[in-house]
Amino acid sequence: MVNRAVLYFLFIVEVFPKGLTSVIQTQQTVMAAVGEDVHLSCQLMESKDVLQVTWQKLSPEGKNKNLATYSKRFGQTVNPGFQGKVEFKDAGLQNCSIVIRKVMEQDEGCYLCLFHTYPDGSLTGRTCLQLYELHEPILQIRESNSTEETVVSCSATGRPAPTVTLNVPQQDLYFSHNSTVSVTNTNGTVTVTTTAVLSGSHENGAQVGCAARLLSVPEIQVFKTIPAVKLFSVLGSTVIVVFVVLACGCVAAVIAVPLKRKYNNSLSHRDSEMNEMNQSNNYRHL
Structure with missing residues (x-):
């Protein structure tokens, strides 16, 4: 009888999924950085006869992906495509949470937690994962x-x-x-x-x-x-002006020294010529 009920509720979850309910408490939006581990949790606020809890990821194509399930009979089960990526943190029929390891861009989106109850059917909560990168x-x-x-x-x-x-x-x-x-x-x-x-x-x-x-x-x-x-x-302009003045002074000094020597030599040579001319004139008068 129990096995038939479980199969029945699995069938209606896949074919006739019901809308969200306020009976389940969960975060509407979870913010996470790229590469972090993310914790998603759902809690059933009313006492119900829960047969199984299923975690799904909403697909843009309309067909949701089953990530993991938990029941008393079969325990924790992670689907082969998500093993190592999804793990149970708190496995329970009233309070159930999972961890998604090292989230990437493809993990962004909305996730459903479905509490399959008997005889009320499926109660659904939704939380959306939004990634950021800074x-x-x-x-x-x-x-x-x-x-x-x-x-x-x-x-x-x-x-x-x-x-x-x-x-x-x-x-x-x-x-x-x-x-x-x-x-x-x-x-x-x-x-x-x-x-x-x-x-x-x-x-x-x-x-x-x-x-x-x-x-x-x-x-x-x-x-x-x-x-x-x-x-x-x-202070650049002032420094440059001082530098130019000093440089010009040095150049002028370097040029002035040989000119002065040349001028002095020219005077000495002229004095010698004048002395010789005077001596010649003196000899003529004698």
């Missing part, structure tokens, strides 16, 4: 044409598209001319790049930061120090 932002700083401005760019890749925000701890620095570009990658992730011009005066050790946010996931922040070469550029 990588550490990449922060770049480069020089601009202006000595008082720096171009800051930050890129973050995630799934779905993350929110990227630039920030500066110092009050005398501010961002302007912000622009954001999004690119969808072949693996379904989205790379968001925010670029802005950092203006204002700053001292050595000044930092800029970038924060990447995704849904309710904790944000990821990175910081980077503004290159010291930027500080040099503020």
